[in-house]
Amino acid sequence: DGGITQSPKYLFRKEGQNVTLSCEQNLNHDAMYWYRQDPGQGLRLIYYSQIVNDFQKGDIAEGYSVSREKKESFPLTVTSAQKNPTAFYLCASSRSRDPVQPQHFGDGTRLSIL
Amino acid sequence: AQTVTQSQPEMSVQEAETVTLSCTYDTSESDYYLFWYKQPPSRQMILVIRQEAYKQQNATENRFSVNFQKAAKSFSLKISDSQLGDAAMYFCAYRSAYSGYALNFGKGTSLLVTP
Numbered sequence: 154d155g156g157i158t159q160s161p162k163y164l165f166r167k168e169g170q171n172v173t174l175s176c177e178q179n180l181n182h183d184a185m186y187w188y189r190q191d192p193g194q195g196l197r198l199i200y201y202s203q204i205v206n207d208f209q210k211g212d213i214a215e216g217y218s219v220s221r222e223k224k225e226s227f228p229l230t231v232t233s234a235q236k237n238p239t240a241f242y243l244c245a246s247s248r249s250r251d252p253v254q255p256q257h258f259g260d261g262t263r264l265s266i267l
Numbered sequence: 268a269q270t271v272t273q274s275q276p277e278m279s280v281q282e283a284e285t286v287t288l289s290c291t292y293d294t295s296e297s298d299y300y301l302f303w304y305k306q307p308p309s310r311q312m313i314l315v316i317r318q319e320a321y322k323q324q325n326a327t328e329n330r331f332s333v334n335f336q337k338a339a340k341s342f343s344l345k346i347s348d349s350q351l352g353d354a355a356m357y358f359c360a361y362r363s364a365y366s367g368y369a370l371n372f373g374k375g376t377s378l379l380v381t382p
Contacts, residue, residue: 158381184368186369186370188370188372193276193374193376194374195271195358195372195373195375196358196372197369197372198369198370201368201369204382210368227346229270241310243312245312245370247368249368252300252362252363252364252368253300253317255317256370257300258311258312260309260310260311261311263308
């Protein structure tokens with residue numbers, strides 16, 4: 154079945170440590186997105202990519218980095234510069250030039266501070 | 268940037284009854300898309316319904332329908348014959364037709380369904 158796989162489901166970060174969240178899709182979608190969800194805040198856009206080797210900052214990109222070396226993969230690194238990383242992270246994908254098509258979401262990764 | 272406002276943090280409905288969730292948005296664009304997503308306790312985001320701004324007809328998906336008022340920038344979701352499985356967080360989202368295609372989400376409405 155086609156879909157989006159996020160791993161790990163739970164992740165813990167120590168102070169000063171970078172951690173990477175994985176997102177893989179087999180839907181043949183060009184566009185991929187990372188959102189952060191905090192209680193009472195809804196989902197906020199961190200980064201997005203419409204094609205391989207290209208990505209743009211979203212509303213809350215500070216302290217995060219991404220890469221898009223393959224169409225199927227869009228990993229998110231939470232750097233030590235992100236002082237409040239505890240949140241639920243959702244990855245999504247969609248067709249790049251067809252905005253009526255909905256975004257498909259992964260099951261999310263919950264990141265906590267040790 | 269476009270903002271999406273869901274003014275009801277929590278709503279409650281009895282099983283088999285009808286409930287309406289509110290959503291308003293702010294934009295200067297003429298072409299865009301609107302979505303309602305459902306997030307149950309499993310945290311998975313599930314598309315409920317979508318609406319193209321250029322269409323005057325309100326979208327309908329089984330028990331779910333919208334009331335889209337473009338001039339008022341309002342996009343409410345009506346759930347008919349509510350079921351226990353409808354209990355979830357509901358998010359309204361805006362998507363520009365011009366660039367990026369990322370979603371702007373509201374803060375969500377928590378829907379409780381009582382027997």
